[in-house]
Amino acid sequence: MSDVRLEQVTVSVPTHDGQREILHETSLHLTERRIALVGPNGSGKSTLARLLNGLVPATSGRVLVDGLDVARDGREVRRRVGFVFTDPAAQLVMPTAREDVALSLRRTHRDRTARLEAADRVLADFGLAGFGDRSVHALSGGEGQLLALAGVLATGPSVLVADEPTTLLDLGNSRRVGDLLMGLEQQVVVVTHDLELAARCDRALLVRDGRVERDGHPAEVVAHYRAHA
Numbered sequence: 026m027s028d029v030r031l032e033q034v035t036v037s038v039p040t041h042d043g044q045r046e047i048l049h050e051t052s053l054h055l056t057e058r059r060i061a062l063v064g065p066n067g068s069g070k071s072t073l074a075r076l077l078n079g080l081v082p083a084t085s086g087r088v089l090v091d092g093l094d095v096a097r098d099g100r101e102v103r104r105r106v107g108f109v110f111t112d113p114a115a116q117l118v119m120p121t122a123r124e125d126v127a128l129s130l131r132r133t134h135r136d137r138t139a140r141l142e143a144a145d146r147v148l149a150d151f152g153l154a155g156f157g158d159r160s161v162h163a164l165s166g167g168e169g170q171l172l173a174l175a176g177v178l179a180t181g182p183s184v185l186v187a188d189e190p191t192t193l194l195d196l197g198n199s200r201r202v203g204d205l206l207m208g209l210e211q212q213v214v215v216v217t218h219d220l221e222l223a224a225r226c227d228r229a230l231l232v233r234d235g236r237v238e239r240d241g242h243p244a245e246v247v248a249h250y251r252a253h254a
């Protein structure tokens with residue numbers, strides 16, 4: 026399992042009259058396989074998630090993934106830490122589903138024909154057999170999210186960070202994506218408002234007002250959150 030550390034991390038953003046802290050001096054050691062970040066809107070969950078692959082830089086403190094400093098070794102960290110956005114449209118960049126997955130395979134499969142064949146195998150693994158020629162814009166929300174996950178996982182990350190991956194999905198697709206995430210071998214850090222999904226993780230963190238208010242077993246953290254929402 027990967028080893029993710031935050032050391033006294035603060036994130037500040039400029040405001041019209043100075044600076045505002047959106048994450049306050051946070052230290053964490055994440056080694057569990059499945060970790061949920063829960064909490065109210067605007068509490069800092071996405072900020073915390075985005076720190077893990079450098080999408081958001083720490084204003085002070087350090088973020089380390091397997092000992093690599095995100096600020097110094099950003100390229101190598103981004104190779105290890107895959108990121109899935111809430112809206113798959115944010116990351117599906119190629120015209121068809123097959124080409125989108127193939128783009129993720131360009132490092133491991135130099136030959137184009139082999140790469141496209143491998144992309145079809147990946148699509149099949151994610152329940153998208155037969156979708157290869159489909160435009161990425163002609164997919165349902167669930168299919169798009171599965172394709173986005175397939176594309177990120179095809180790059181071979183050791184950590185997957187998913188920011189509200191089930192928010193746009195109906196119940197069936199939400200379960201499908203949730204089951205897929207919970208079954209992955211990789212370390213998974215998931216930001217979610219779905220407390221059932223959070224309860225299936227090994228550890229949960231309740232983020233509020235830019236601080237980790239509770240950190241522990243999901244059942245305990247979710248119960249605390251429900252009682253103090």
Ligand SMILES: Nc1ncnc2c1ncn2[C@@H]1O[C@H](COP(=O)(O)OP(=O)(O)OP(=O)(O)O)[C@@H](O)[C@H]1O
Binds near residue numbers: 047065066069070072
């Ligand atoms: N680049 C930025 N500039 C200014 N403010 C920001 C920036 N990024 C985030 N914020 C603010 O920081 C706070 C935390 O944002 P963040 O997106 O981390 O919250 P969140 O817990 O993921 O919220 P939600 O559940 O609504 O997605 C919010 O008040 C947000 O408006």
